[in-house]
Amino acid sequence: MNLEIHRSEKGKNVFLDLIGELDMAGAPVLRQSIVQEVAKGNIFIVIDFSGVHFIDSSGLGSIIGGLRRVRSNQGDLFLTGIDDELQKVFRLCELDKIFCMDSVRETFSG
Secondary structure, three states, rough: OEEEEEEEEOEEEEEEEEEEEOOOOOHHHHHHHHHHHHHHHOEEEEEEEEEEEEOOOHHHHHHHHHHHHHOOOEEEEEEOOOOHHEEEEEEEHHHHOOEEEEEEEEHHHO
């Protein structure tokens, strides 16, 4: 399944809603979306994982790269909509310690 990204804005945040698998095929799509947002000056990005049920190492690499990109531009990258299975992956890789995550999207709507 291909990765689809639906974009919206609210306040200073850009929301990227992911639908599909964040794997070797989807990771470059997300990476390019983040690059484009930062190039436009959008440095507060919320990635909504509600539509994602699989992620591999290349997918994890794309969000880590995105975090580096936005933080190097004095921004931040937030994660929301992560189900229990994805939570396990983030905890196992200790990524829950470097990302700001919340299960409720509205937390980042300000």
